[in-house]
Amino acid sequence: MIRVNVLYANKPGATFDIDYYLAKHMPMLRERMGAALKGMTVDHGLSGGQLGIEAAYRVITALMFDSVDAFERAFTPFAGEIQGDIPRFTNITPTVQISDVKI
Amino acid sequence: MIRVNVLYANKPGATFDIDYYLAKHMPMLRERMGAALKGMTVDHGLSGGQLGIEAAYRVITALMFDSVDAFERAFTPFAGEIQGDIPRFTNITPTVQISDVKI
Numbered sequence: 368m369i370r371v372n373v374l375y376a377n378k379p380g381a382t383f384d385i386d387y388y389l390a391k392h393m394p395m396l397r398e399r400m401g402a403a404l405k406g407m408t409v410d411h412g413l414s415g416g417q418l419g420i421e422a423a424y425r426v427i428t429a430l431m432f433d434s435v436d437a438f439e440r441a442f443t444p445f446a447g448e449i450q451g452d453i454p455r456f457t458n459i460t461p462t463v464q465i466s467d468v469k470i
Numbered sequence: 471m472i473r474v475n476v477l478y479a480n481k482p483g484a485t486f487d488i489d490y491y492l493a494k495h496m497p498m499l500r501e502r503m504g505a506a507l508k509g510m511t512v513d514h515g516l517s518g519g520q521l522g523i524e525a526a527y528r529v530i531t532a533l534m535f536d537s538v539d540a541f542e543r544a545f546t547p548f549a550g551e552i553q554g555d556i557p558r559f560t561n562i563t564p565t566v567q568i569s570d571v572k573i
Binding site for chain 1: 472473474475477488492496510511512513514515516517518519521525526527530532538565566567568569570571572573
């Protein structure tokens with residue numbers, strides 16, 4: 368099992384429309400990925416490790432797939448549509464990585 | 471529900487002993503947090519969003535708790551012991567944040 372981690376780092380002037388993300392972007396992504404998508408999490412940053420400190424990331428999302436190959440086969444046909452939707456909810460360029468699920 | 475995200479950024483010269491982390495650090499943390507810890511994930515970075523590109527993070531961990539208060543009550547008594555174990559498996563100072571679980 369792999370996770371595709373998508374991280375939207377906080378920075379001065381960063382905007383992020385969490386309502387659009389949850390109501391439009393993630394449902395669209397779920398629909399396009401179909402059965403290849405085995406699970407997802409969306410974390411909305413509240414604070415640093417202690418309250419009162421600003422969160423380093425506005426949003427941290429993870430998408431689970433059986434394998435890198437399964438992710439690439441599901442994502443590639445819709446990459447343009449999914450990435451093209453990003454400016455509708457944020458001006459942050461996300462960091463994306465593929466991770467091996469250890470726990 | 472909240473997640474405590476712990477991110478170990480990759481950098482030149484970074485070291486991370488994933489075997490120690492999985493066999494010693496995370497079980498210790500799980501034991502100390504007790505029933506307050508509602509779940510955990512550990513992602514080990516393989517690559518960037520495409521294979522062949524270096525992963526931005528060596529490890530991305532998330533710990534679930536019912537609330538910020540539940541996390542602080544569980545963590546604070548063991549903060550010194552848990553943080554003191556970090557140099558045994560990495561020379562990276564992790565970024566920690568508290569997030570609201572949206573999905």
